């Protein structure tokens with residue numbers, strides 16, 4: 001195979017050697033050419049070779065690490081990595097029908113995220129390179145699926161997740177249904193493939209739902225930034241007495257209501273279409289209390305007028321959580337962005353919670369089908385802290 005020799009900034013070699021898989025735009029990457037697919041960068045200091053996938057069209061990430069050394073047969077290695085990633089997830093498919101079968105860089109498949117939806121799969125491409133080799137990639141994904149799971153994939157669809165405007169799903173193989181019901185830990189969710197970017201379920205939090213050591217039985221739960229309600233339905237399925245879900249979007253609240261109906265949970269649930277802060281103040285004024293609060297804001301949150309980072313929002317939210325929590329109540333607070341490091345998140349949350357009686361119990365991160373790489377903080381985007389009220 002054809003590897004084009006390129007020079008890299010000494011700092012890029014340092015990062016690659018430590019396992020950070022991206023080469024970021026700088027004066028060296030400006031020399032990369034769009035038609036060159038694979039690059040060979042040799043670190044003169046350590047004499048190490050790196051095979052990189054070129055991605056000149058990406059605004060920031062100009063190349064992604066494929067392997068140390070010189071790749072001889074890319075498509076063969078690709079298939080081996082896909083089979084490895086799929087096989088590792090096989091046990092998870094027993095308890096949920098929507099699983100990340102490949103989680104990009106952490107599976108050494110940079111920018112390539114593959115989600116299973118029952119017997120179908122959706123490929124999320126974050127690097128334009130994969131689109132260029134789509135014709136070769138799809139049969140390899142199909143064969144790898146068959147080898148890993150001993151059954152054929154029934155359909156494959158494609159969704160660009162880079163900054164391109166077209167976020168609609170493109171069916172590439174078999175017959176993708178417009179929507180389907182997905183089972184996750186015994187709970188049913190409606191996922192829709194004809195609604196553009198949003199499919200209706202974020203499986204990256206599923207492992208946290210399962211592993212959280214909270215006894216939901218007879219507990220009152222508040223789910224903030226609820227989206228389609230995964231954190232409302234899971235507690236209800238485990239015996240929660242009542243859940244209140246808050247979301248600014250009536251579209252997602254309708255979707256959540258459909259999910260409640262699918263599971264017969266309507267009587268134990270209240271939907272509030274509202275900005276979170278307003279809803280919290282309103283709940284306090286009505287003397288509502290909860291045993292568990294889940295807070296998963298988007299990285300930039302808006303009340304419809306002002307926009308602020310989700311981290312900053314916690315300064316106001318944490319004291320409100322304290323007021324709403326029953327004694328021994330718990331709150332799980334997330335941020336969902338790679339642009340704030342774990343260290344900064346924890347330091348700021350320490351500062352914001354210092355005026356409250358909330359005590360830190362544990363911290364949470366991606367796991368199971370969503371692994372992370374050491375020295376690649378961008379992949380470790382989901383950060384959670386669990387507090388309890390003494």
Ligand SMILES: C[S@@+](CC[C@H](N)C(=O)[O-])C[C@H]1O[C@@H](n2cnc3c(N)ncnc32)[C@H](O)[C@@H]1O
Pocket residue numbers: 201202205224225226227228229230231246247248249252274275276277296297298301302303304336
């Ligand atoms: C990251 S999603 C939450 C995902 C959800 N926790 C899950 O696991 O499925 C963020 C949600 O926050 C909602 N949202 C954004 N700004 C809001 C605000 N100020 N108040 C309430 N909801 C808001 C959006 O409509 C969206 O549904």
